[in-house]
Amino acid sequence: MGCAGSTPKVDENNKKLKKPKAWKHSQPITPAQLKQMRDEFWDTAPHYGGQKEIWDALKVAAESDLALAQTIVDTAGIIVSNPDMTLCYDERGAKYELPKYVLSEPTNLIRDG
Secondary structure, eight states: OOOTTOOOOOOTTSOOOOOOOOOOOSSOBOHHHHHHHHHHHHHHGGGGSSOHHHHHHHHHHHTSOHHHHHHHHHHHTOEESSTTSSEEEOTTOOEEEOOHHHHSOOTTBOOOO
16 A cells, blocks of 8 residues: 555566766767767667667657656556666567667767857
């Protein structure tokens, strides 16, 4: 029995999402270069297997804040193996690997100005 105001029970398969650990790109990159890397990944990701709908849900989750991302993965039935979303599975067991650069910015991102 939960207390009033407690959060609903989350399926044991789904871990609570966490922000990815800080990471550094091999060389400093600009926001435009990061966006290009992300666009290329999302354009090609469905070709590596899995369902397009799951890739689409992962993309929206990766671009959202943690609370919304959690709702998206829970609703889509995505099994989060790593809490930072770098490794996920769908209900059929298909594997979805996300690189850190689609989930967060590197510590050596070049800021304009």
